Amino acid sequence: MTYDVQHWIAGAETPGSGSTQPILNPATGEQVGTLHLGDASTVDRAVEVAAAAQREWAQVSLSKRTQILYRMRQLMIEHTDEIAEVITREHGKTVADAKGEIARGLETLEFATSITQDLKGGFSENVSSGVDAHTMRQPLGVVAGITPFNFPAMVPFWMHPVAIATGNAFILKPSERDPSASSIVARLYQEAGLPDGVFQVVQGGKEVVDALCAHDGIAAVSFVGSTPIARHVHQAASATGKRVQALGGANNHAVVMPDANIEFAAAQISSGAFGSAGERCMAVPVAVTVGDVHERFLEAIAAEAKKLRVGPGSDPSTDMPPVITADAKARVLRMTDEAEQAGGRIVVDGRGLVVEGFENGNFVGPTVITDLDATHPTYTDEVFGPLLVVMHVDNFDEAVALVNSSPFGNGTAIFTDSGHYARRYQEEIQVGMIGVNVPIPTPVGYYSFGGWKDSLFGEHHAHGPEAVGFYTRQKAITTRWPAQNESVESSMSFPTH
Ligand code: NAD
Numbered sequence: 001m002t003y004d005v006q007h008w009i010a011g012a013e014t015p016g017s018g019s020t021q022p023i024l025n026p027a028t029g030e031q032v033g034t035l036h037l038g039d040a041s042t043v044d045r046a047v048e049v050a051a052a053a054q055r056e057w058a059q060v061s062l063s064k065r066t067q068i069l070y071r072m073r074q075l076m077i078e079h080t081d082e083i084a085e086v087i088t089r090e091h092g093k094t095v096a097d098a099k100g101e102i103a104r105g106l107e108t109l110e111f112a113t114s115i116t117q118d119l120k121g122g123f124s125e126n127v128s129s130g131v132d133a134h135t136m137r138q139p140l141g142v143v144a145g146i147t148p149f150n151f152p153a154m155v156p157f158w159m160h161p162v163a164i165a166t167g168n169a170f171i172l173k174p175s176e177r178d179p180s181a182s183s184i185v186a187r188l189y190q191e192a193g194l195p196d197g198v199f200q201v202v203q204g205g206k207e208v209v210d211a212l213c214a215h216d217g218i219a220a221v222s223f224v225g226s227t228p229i230a231r232h233v234h235q236a237a238s239a240t241g242k243r244v245q246a247l248g249g250a251n252n253h254a255v256v257m258p259d260a261n262i263e264f265a266a267a268q269i270s271s272g273a274f275g276s277a278g279e280r281c282m283a284v285p286v287a288v289t290v291g292d293v294h295e296r297f298l299e300a301i302a303a304e305a306k307k308l309r310v311g312p313g314s315d316p317s318t319d320m321p322p323v324i325t326a327d328a329k330a331r332v333l334r335m336t337d338e339a340e341q342a343g344g345r346i347v348v349d350g351r352g353l354v355v356e357g358f359e360n361g362n363f364v365g366p367t368v369i370t371d372l373d374a375t376h377p378t379y380t381d382e383v384f385g386p387l388l389v390v391m392h393v394d395n396f397d398e399a400v401a402l403v404n405s406s407p408f409g410n411g412t413a414i415f416t417d418s419g420h421y422a423r424r425y426q427e428e429i430q431v432g433m434i435g436v437n438v439p440i441p442t443p444v445g446y447y448s449f450g451g452w453k454d455s456l457f458g459e460h461h462a463h464g465p466e467a468v469g470f471y472t473r474q475k476a477i478t479t480r481w482p483a484q485n486e487s488v489e490s491s492m493s494f495p496t497h
Contacts, residue, residue, distance in 0.1 A: 003033045005179045007042060007203050008186035010049045011196025016203065017042060021176055026092035026322040027312035029360035035179055038204040043211040046171050046200045050142040051217055053197025054169035058139050062116045065165055069113045072192040076106055079188060083181050087152055088313040090178035092321045093276050095313060105157030107445025108463045112161035118468045119166065131480045137472035139167030140219035140243065144212045146233065148225040149175035149324055150279045156182060158449065159222045160199060162467040169198045173212060176205050177324055213237040220470065222462065223247065227454045234457035245458040245470055247450060249382045250410030253403045254284045254439055255425070257396070257416035258291035265415035266300035272439035273388040274308055274366045277323045282411045282433070282440045285383055287390045288399050294392045298347050298370060301388065305348045305366040311355050322362040323385050329362040332385035336367055339378040345371040350386060374402065382408070396421055404430045409452030413439050432456065
């Protein structure tokens with residue numbers, strides 16, 4: 001039996017514009033649900049409701065807002081199994097991985113529960129005699145978030161807890177591939193006591209995204225997804241005067257220095273390359289061996305890849321799940337074929353894998369390729385699948401140059417025993433998030449997340465302190481209370497202190 005997924009507007013399930021799209025289970029290829037798509041009129045309705053709700057929400061005391069967020073946290077913990085199950089069904093990832101993304105998303109909710117601290121302004125007495133100065137931060141109004149398929153719980157949580165805690169109303173447009181987690185979150189916010197209209201969900205694709213970017217009633221857009229769409233959203237929403245943060249794609253490199261513990265590095269890079277079938281923006285699709293460790297690393301990573309059990313995310317013994325769609329699988333297979341035709345050595349071949357009982361699933365095995373030219377698209381492009389390219393350079397400087405030649409700058413890692421090279425790497429690399437002997441250096445919720453270059457368009461990183469800056473506007477107030485009989489001669493010169 002399949003289910004329907006609708007919009008969540010004004011605190012209730014709301015039907016769509018009439019067009020629908022199937023929701024598929026990546027492990028079986030079967031339709032599990034029907035998504036009701038929105039259009040510009042759905043966005044109009046959501047913005048109208050959000051604007052009215054936000055005016056009242058911004059007046060709700062900080063302690064009351066915080067209490068609602070605490071209740072939401074508790075409800076999310078109680079409903080983790082239910083949300084993880086729908087994520088596994090629609091996204092494909094393992095249940096343990098789905099629970100992991102929920103826990104990481106909750107870090108931002110936990111950060112938002114101390115918004116009382118982050119919204120404190122500054123105060124200075126007597127900036128001039130009898131004159132005081134203070135600052136305060138106010139919400140922007142109605143803000144929107146547009147999110148990718150690969151983290152249907154965590155990435156929206158990078159946005160809405162801080163947006164809501166700071167007094168905004170938030171409209172979420174989740175990925176059309178795995179939309180159900182957001183519907184559950186909407187229901188739980190209502191149960192937690194959030195007034196209707198402060199958190200809403202509009203389902204759909206390009207039409208809804210473009211309507212959100214164009215709408216005059218929306219003050220800011222947060223986007224996470226692929227680089228071409230991030231660039232498009234940044235341009236479209238900026239053109240209508242909105243504040244925009246648009247996080248794009250990635251092609252993260254892990255550098256393996258000659259002094260590294262090779263077995264440790266291989267195990268860590270295996271989890272970065274093949275965890276969640278490589279469909280993480282902080283995945284490690286490229287390893288760069290430095291000096292004479294290349295063949296040793298290939299042996300170690302091949303051993304790790306061959307250990308992995310590929311299967312449906314619902315099976316607790318599965319290490320690596322299917323990719324999201326048949327197209328995504330075809331892309332990994334094509335990029336493997338093209339690498340081979342260009343002279344690449346296929347060290348571990350993920351092609352031709354069949355999972356018994358799941359013959360129609362989007363399964364592809366872990367793949368390791370080396371001896372590829374640095375201009376080959378299988379190396380330069382974001383594959384977003386379980387495919388690791390192992391490049392080789394002679395020394396540290398060449399490794400830095402190779403990593404910095406990528407147009408992406410999301411995450412990177414260095415595996416080494418040398419503090420000297422680890423420190424130089426942090427300084428010289430043009431990447432936003434860096435791991436030292438850590439393959440997926442995703443910052444915790446009370447730091448901010450963001451890449452450089454084609455991995456982020458806009459000034460603000462996501463979640464943590466930068467999210468408070470993104471979702472608020474500051475005022476600086478200068479105050480003087482003259483005595484009733486105080487007289488001062490007027491001066492035409494610019495005031496100094
Ligand atoms: P995507 O760009 O296809 O979709 C992201 C969102 O944009 C979705 O909500 C989708 O409905 C919408 N969209 C798709 N096509 C559109 C179009 N033509 N016009 C307007 N809107 C459109 O990305 P995806 O496939 O869902 O997610 C995977 C991508 O997201 C990868 O590139 C990955 O690296 C990236 N990602 C980046 C980060 C990060 O923090 N930088 C985090 C997660 C995912």
